[in-house]
Amino acid sequence: MSTVTKTNGGGTQTGDNRPKLPIYLDYQATTPCDPRVVQTMLPWFTEKFGNPHSRNHSYGWEAEEAVEIARKQVASIVNADEREIVFTSGATESNNTALKGVARFYKDRKDHLVTVVTEHKCVLDSCRHLEQEGFKVTYLPVKKDGLVDLDQLKSAITDKTVMVSVMAANNEIGVIQPLAEIGKICRERKTFFHTDAAQGVGKIPLDVEAMNIDLMSISGHKLYGPKGIGALFVRRKPRVRLQALMTGGGQERGFRSGTLPTPLCVGLGEACAIAQREMGAEAERLKMLRDRFLAGINKRLPEVFLNGDLDKRLPGNLNLSFAYVEGEGLMMGIKDVAVSSGSACTSASLEPSYVLRALGVDVELAHTSLRIGFGRFTTEQDLDYAVEHIVSAVDRLRAMSPLWEMAQQGIDIKSIKWTGH
């Protein structure tokens, strides 16, 4: 008997057919490793432990072969050439390498980058570091639906712009940016186009050729692969050059030194292969689940607002504001459902989600938001249970919310002079 036939990813049924608690609805934070992926990885930890860079014996050769097969699988899901794939430790490293590596390499000729305010922290933070090194960065706003304005993007690009970095799909609101249009603009203006596709790969069709993408960051654990591995696509024609962040033995064609973790590479490859085969059917199923969930909530709760566009969105993401109920208080009330909140209260800063604020969502409503993410192992029963749970917690908390009371009495909460603290 295999030891990896079950996952903890939600959807796993316990013996008497009840859902496993808490139900995992945080698929944008991470996904469980697919058991098929784990099976493929296992031999590479033990009997096939060779260093893929060892050239003198069969231990090394078989590991190298496995890594190269995995590289092909990763390349294939985004229509790249395997020679354009660099393995990294994850999307954070890929984003750092893409932004800092390219900017530093071309710094004698170009000194400007364009990105978007709703990007992941690791992109924004890399940009901040580049600003300290003397680069200029334009942070584009987004529209109310979370999408970047293409005219604004066009006018932000100058002759000095080395790179435009726009994420494929947002980690909080799941909104998918118009990559093909952005790629076309960048190619015309002769600037590189990088996309952080950590949330997108394996969920939506991505094609580096059709979309004119020059660099793309990929994460293993967001697509049912292992944690600790990712990849960076770096285009060969026209060639993109970059200064490596990690130097040493010159592995990965000098882009990223360090011994490749064979089991993780194999796992990422297998995860990509599975996703490429199953993406279409999975997306259909997830959209059906999403519609069912949304209908269940909307039928029973008034004043619930969707953040971000519904159509241009990852099939497994919802971000909802439950007006008059604070997000962290709500999460405590639904402890059998694992989700995350855009409320500030989990952080020390007291600032709610910068992504929701960038959409123009009121601070009051941003505090009431939950991100609900589902995926490969989420079942209808899971979501039905979650709907029940969320509805009863929201009802309970609204009954003890002074803001809900005021709203019911017709008092506009914006008309009150709040004391703050």
Add this chain to the structure above:
Amino acid sequence: MAYSEKLLEHYENPRNVGALDKDAADVGTGLVGAPACGDVMKLQIKVNEQGVIQDAKFKTFGCGSAIASSSLATEWIKGKTLDEADQIKNSHIAQHLALPPVKIHCSILAEDAIKAAIADYRAKHPEKTEG
């Protein structure tokens, strides 16, 4: 997450949730915090002729720590005189619920809510303020 059992118990079974008639002469109402900060507490007291808090009610928009802090506050002030209730410090609430450092502001808000309710009652009864 390291929330104390006492905190979780107050969150699960909050005491004295509800509302009193804010226009009644024997009721004082405190409304503190702001929706934009993610915390709003409304705390009300009903005071008898002897200046003793007979009843207290609250409604809170906020995280679990804010709900628990206001629940505990209402529990503590019931049966106390206004002067005694005025002595309750946020540090007592924070200590009792073992609030983590990032949640201390919830206990400060609860203290503010008690003080605001007492101030509102006293404003309705200027003849009794010297006590």
